[in-house]
Amino acid sequence: MPEFLYKSKLYYNPVEFAMDRIGGTWKMPILWRLKDRVMRYGELKKSIPRITDKMLSTQLRDLELEGFVSRQVFAEVPPRVEYRITSRGKRAVTIITEIRNYGLLLMKEFGVDQQRIREIRKSGD
Amino acid sequence: MPEFLYKSKLYYNPVEFAMDRIGGTWKMPILWRLKDRVMRYGELKKSIPRITDKMLSTQLRDLELEGFVSRQVFAEVPPRVEYRITSRGKRAVTIITEIRNYGLLLMKEFGVDQQRIREIRKSGD
DNA sequence: TCCATTACTCACCCAAATGTAAGTAGAATA
DNA sequence: TATTCTACTTACATTTGGGTGAGTAATGGA
Numbered sequence: 001m002p003e004f005l006y007k008s009k010l011y012y013n014p015v016e017f018a019m020d021r022i023g024g025t026w027k028m029p030i031l032w033r034l035k036d037r038v039m040r041y042g043e044l045k046k047s048i049p050r051i052t053d054k055m056l057s058t059q060l061r062d063l064e065l066e067g068f069v070s071r072q073v074f075a076e077v078p079p080r081v082e083y084r085i086t087s088r089g090k091r092a093v094t095i096i097t098e099i100r101n102y103g104l105l106l107m108k109e110f111g112v113d114q115q116r117i118r119e120i121r122k123s124g125d
Numbered sequence: 126m127p128e129f130l131y132k133s134k135l136y137y138n139p140v141e142f143a144m145d146r147i148g149g150t151w152k153m154p155i156l157w158r159l160k161d162r163v164m165r166y167g168e169l170k171k172s173i174p175r176i177t178d179k180m181l182s183t184q185l186r187d188l189e190l191e192g193f194v195s196r197q198v199f200a201e202v203p204p205r206v207e208y209r210i211t212s213r214g215k216r217a218v219t220i221i222t223e224i225r226n227y228g229l230l231l232m233k234e235f236g237v238d239q240q241r242i243r244e245i246r247k248s249g250d
Numbered sequence: 251t252c253c254a255t256t257a258c259t260c261a262c263c264c265a266a267a268t269g270t271a272a273g274t275a276g277a278a279t280a
Numbered sequence: 281t282a283t284t285c286t287a288c289t290t291a292c293a294t295t296t297g298g299g300t301g302a303g304t305a306a307t308g309g310a
Contacts, residue, residue: 002145003174012174014228015153015221019266021231023148023296028140041257048126049137066235077307078256088234095227096140102220103139106146109213112131115299150268166287177269182288202277203286252310259304269294279284 022064022092026051026059028099034069034085035093041081068092145193147217151176151184153224159194159210160218166206193217 003012011017022028029048033039039047045056060083063069068089074080085093128137136142147153154173158164164172170181185208188194193214199205210218 004232004237006232006235012150013157014225014232016150016228016230017147017237018224018228025141028165029138032138035161045257051237053258054260054300055298058298071202073257077254077305078254079258079305081257091227091230095224098223099143099220100139101173102216103143105216107129107131107139109168110131112142170287177286179270179290180268183268198287201286202275203284204288205273206287254309255307257305260302262300264299265297267281267294267296272290272292275287276295277285280282 005124018095022068022096024059025112026055027063027068028096030056030063031068031085031089032093032096034083034089038082041083044083063089143220147193147221149184152188152193153221155181155184155188155196156193156210156214157221159208161213163207163209166208169208188214217246 002092003010004017005011006017009020009039011020022031028053030044033044033047041056041060043054044060045051048056055068060069060071064071064083066088069083070086072082072084128135129142130136131142134145136145146222147156151173153249154176155169158169158172164184166181169185170176170178173181185194185196189196192211194208195211197207197209199207
């Protein structure tokens, strides 16, 4: 697999190309939440723990620019903006699902016990 | 999906957990090359363009520690070390293949033409 | 008049990932 | 004696992704 350029960046392989589009800390969580319903900016923010305004808006903009989500602005005050997944985004959700299932398998192999961890976090650790 | 801890790090979801094991710039290229044959350190280095000694050795060590590859040292001078994929590593290759296929699809959608780029690189751009 | 509302942007900062360049062991070979 | 070989390690520099905290527009309501 030879290297190739896209938008002035050099990629070594197709995996890297894919991960540059939908990777990072926040893009998959966003797509995951949009997979079966339209959501407003504020809804997304509430539903994704620890995400900041900066990250949510930059990642949404990236995803929109590359065609994974679409943005609908309503001319109202206070503003209302709705995000919905596109067909390209739906294809992304397919692979996200597969990576997620692989992650769950790995977690089992490594003995990560979600139930126990949830309790640990509840008790303040 | 609640958050969970593994090795003192907080994860938000299984995707993040998986990507922490096999993500980054170099782990997938390494696993990909080991998928169907045993390779020596030097062979790996030659076959992976632009990887440095530092990155190759740290990534191999990570992959070994987490059970994706195994390392066999021969008591010779100069040293000889062979790396081979494990069954856990083979499972990783499965998902890598899927991500790779998704990447190839995305590249088509985005109009990335590998043939053309290969020529551009040959001519020194 | 002041405040709440919503969906942002901006300037600045930090830590982690990655890159650079040099060095090392120990035996064989010139 | 100096050099080559291989598989590394180490110190240091740079890049990159993400976090922090503050500010903003335009309108309705108290």
